[in-house]
Amino acid sequence: MSLREHALSLFRGALGTVRPAPMLRRALKLQGEGSPQLLVKGQAFPLKRDHLYLVGFGKAVLGMAAAAEEILGEHLTRGIINVPLGIQESLQRAGMQEMLLKPHSRIQVIEGAKNNLPDAEALKGAVAIQELAEGLTADDLLLVLISGGGSALLPAPIPPILLEEKEKLTKLLASRGAAIQELNIVRKTLSVLKGGGLAQLAHPARVVSLILSDVIGDPLDIIASGPTAPSSHSVQDCLQILTKYNLLHSLPKSVEMVLSSSPTKPTAPENYSHVSNIILGSNRLALEEARCQAEGLGYAALVLSAAVQGEVGHVATLYCQLIQLLCLGFSSLAEGPLGDELRGNLLQLAAELQIPGLHLEEFLQALRGLGPDRPVCILAGGETTVQLQGTGKGGRNQELALRVGLGLHRAQATGASSPQGRCEILFLSGGTDGQDGPTEAAGAFCSPGLVAEALQEGLDVEAFLKNNDSYTFFSQFQGGHHLLVTGLTGTNVMDIQAILIRATERS
Numbered sequence: 001m002s003l004r005e006h007a008l009s010l011f012r013g014a015l016g017t018v019r020p021a022p023m024l025r026r027a028l029k030l031q032g033e034g035s036p037q038l039l040v041k042g043q044a045f046p047l048k049r050d051h052l053y054l055v056g057f058g059k060a061v062l063g064m065a066a067a068a069e070e071i072l073g074e075h076l077t078r079g080i081i082n083v084p085l086g087i088q089e090s091l092q093r094a095g096m097q098e099m100l101l102k103p104h105s106r107i108q109v110i111e112g113a114k115n116n117l118p119d120a121e122a123l124k125g126a127v128a129i130q131e132l133a134e135g136l137t138a139d140d141l142l143l144v145l146i147s148g149g150g151s152a153l154l155p156a157p158i159p160p161i162l163l164e165e166k167e168k169l170t171k172l173l174a175s176r177g178a179a180i181q182e183l184n185i186v187r188k189t190l191s192v193l194k195g196g197g198l199a200q201l202a203h204p205a206r207v208v209s210l211i212l213s214d215v216i217g218d219p220l221d222i223i224a225s226g227p228t229a230p231s232s233h234s235v236q237d238c239l240q241i242l243t244k245y246n247l248l249h250s251l252p253k254s255v256e257m258v259l260s261s262s263p264t265k266p267t268a269p270e271n272y273s274h275v276s277n278i279i280l281g282s283n284r285l286a287l288e289e290a291r292c293q294a295e296g297l298g299y300a301a302l303v304l305s306a307a308v309q310g311e312v313g314h315v316a317t318l319y320c321q322l323i324q325l326l327c328l329g330f331s332s333l334a335e336g337p338l339g340d341e342l343r344g345n346l347l348q349l350a351a352e353l354q355i356p357g358l359h360l361e362e363f364l365q366a367l368r369g370l371g372p373d374r375p376v377c378i379l380a381g382g383e384t385t386v387q388l389q390g391t392g393k394g395g396r397n398q399e400l401a402l403r404v405g406l407g408l409h410r411a412q413a414t415g416a417s418s419p420q421g422r423c424e425i426l427f428l429s430g431g432t433d434g435q436d437g438p439t440e441a442a443g444a445f446c447s448p449g450l451v452a453e454a455l456q457e458g459l460d461v462e463a464f465l466k467n468n469d470s471y472t473f474f475s476q477f478q479g480g481h482h483l484l485v486t487g488l489t490g491t492n493v494m495d496i497q498a499i500l501i502r503a504t505e506r507s
């Protein structure tokens with residue numbers, strides 16, 4: 001099999017493990033006839049007849065709800081989910097019936113949040129969810145399904161803030177470069193349901209949240225703005241962020257009012273004893289599955305990190321240097337000055353990128369222990385950032401793959417000492433939701449020959465990159481052969497990268 005076929009199969013394997021249906025089936029079970037209980041990852045929650053409710057919000061929630069309803073059957077009393085506008089139709093068109101609710105479902109579906117922004121439809125859904133939560137009693141159990149995109153799908157601005165005011169503020173923060181953590185700290189402070197609000201309203205019912213993480217590090221109080229998690233942030237944190245992005249002095253009156261009357265401390269964690277927040281799926285889980293499958297294919301496989309973040313150009317350089325070093329491992333050069341130089345550069349770059357939890361020295365040590373001659377597979381995940389300069393069409397995964405292709409080409413061109421000649425190399429980067437930026441592709445593959453081969457077709461990689469036009473490049477290059485196209489996957493645990501290397505000759 002080619003490296004490309006292997007990479008594709010690993011990507012699909014990784015996705016398979018975080019698809020809503022298998023994920024739910026693994027985690028959620030109904031047990032017992034007379035006095036049933038819900039088993040979630042081994043934790044038991046007793047159920048009373050006609051007292052099981054379900055709510056959900058997020059891009060992957062439709063498939064999660066369909067699988068949950070299949071498991072819960074007639075035990076489910078009623079449910080409401082808020083999902084992206086048009087998702088039912090597009091899943092239908094994609095033939096993904098298993099992600100859709102059955103006719104006569106007990107779950108009401110509300111579609112909204114066009115372009116991932118809160119709107120009147122999402123607000124309608126949020127009000128319905130709020131009313132359901134407020135009506136619950138101590139006999140009830142509320143199952144909450146949460147995934148990325150949940151923030152925009154559950155807008156409930158604290159009065160007198162208007163939805164348009166909150167939307168404008170969120171947009172401004174995002175356009176000024178606020179990270180998702182910052183954005184969601186502000187959202188939590190201005191919302192009735194975020195920052196643990198939903199869990200508090202559902203009290204005294206038992207609340208069990210099943211969460212698919214799309215945030216680095218899986219922070220419960222940031223994913224979808226943590227509607228059932230105790231917030232670790234205060235109004236001061238929110239004010240600091242508004243100051244940082246120069247918004248503090250141009251806030252609408254309503255927002256000022258809410259900020260000045262917000263409690264200075266978040267609700268204490270002990271008030272969440274009725275709540276269980278359980279992460280069902282994450283980037284790390286997907287990477288771990290890919291790692292196991294890579295070993296099955298004969299690779300020595302390692303996971304670099306599930307938290308790769310930073311500017312796409314810097315991340316591309318990190319991967320290029322890592323690939324160079326891996327290629328050295330197939331020769332006797334690894335322990336020489338070239339290996340030392342590459343290791344030094346890598347450590348410096350990784351320190352600059354500040355990737356949380358990345359222990360590169362240990363990782364490099366583990367690489368040395370992989371042994372010679374075995375094909376190597378390195379897996380990583382996270383989310384890079386692209387500062388758009390041009391007007392082209394692309395996504396962060398396609399841009400990363402193209403930048404890695406360019407980096408490998410340059411490394412090859414700069415010296416006879418380049419170790420790449422001894423190896424067959426493939427790099428893949430893909431978004432697990434199947435859509436990379438506003439394109440039909442999930443990501444792209446590249447290899448060191450890409451730039452030269454593209455030139456033969458009259459395609460100048462650097463010019464495409466300058467215009468952030470990676471999708472156009474990959475669509476034209478070799479008839480689109482290097483695009484990763486999966487279609488919408490119905491899940492989302494950020495992006496995944498795979499580096500596959502095997503020796504072409506003994507050195």
Ligand SMILES: Nc1ncnc2c1ncn2[C@@H]1O[C@H](COP(=O)(O)OP(=O)(O)OP(=O)(O)O)[C@@H](O)[C@H]1O
Binds near residue numbers: 470
């Ligand atoms: N022409 C382009 N080239 C490279 N990246 C782009 C381009 N246009 C948009 N992007 C990037 O695509 C991202 C938005 O796309 P996408 O919807 O896949 O990501 P997202 O909103 O973070 O959603 P999710 O986290 O659910 O994947 C932004 O990070 C943006 O910088």
Ligand SMILES: O=C(O)[C@H](O)CO
Binds near residue numbers: 151152224
């Ligand atoms: O909905 C959100 O807030 C983001 O997708 C992060 O979870």
